[in-house]
Amino acid sequence: MNKKILFMDDDPLALYSFGSVLKDAGYEVKCVESPELFSSQINDYLPNLIILDIRLGNTDGRKICNELKLTLATQNIPIIMLTALSHEEISRMECEADAIIGKSLDSANLLLTVGDLLKN
Template structure:
């Protein structure tokens, strides 16, 4: 059975492109655009890993991440935060994510990070 990844981003192009890359790599990926859908999708899909954008239109991905890390059902689920922020800005973040990586067209880092977190 393929590992399941739940991906939340309010940018449809990011969902499409990164979702396609992860699907092509053999993961079962479910993409959502709204933070309001996250709880029901976590319950229904039971992801092995969650990817969140930091800057969402109506929510802060860091806050969502920290809430997931406190919840009984998701405290052990690895979380990868995606961001277009600079490395300096990322280093100042207070977030319980297992990894924070920059958004770019280069997907190698995303696949390496996801693969490492799902094999640990």
């Protein structure tokens, strides 16, 4: 059975490009553009891993991440945060994510991070 990834980003291009990379690697991927639809998708889709953008319009992905890590039903799901912020800005973040990586990443780095988190 393929591992399931729930991916939320308000940028359709990022959803398409990163989603395609993950699907081509054999993962089942559900893409969501709206924070309002996200919580219902977690319960319906039951992902093995979640990828969230940090800046989601008027919503902060870090807040969503931290809430997921405090919720019993979702606290053990690995979360990767994506961001266009600089490495310096990323290092100052307080977030319970399992990994934070820049959006300028190459697909090999994304796949390596996803693979590492899904092994556990």
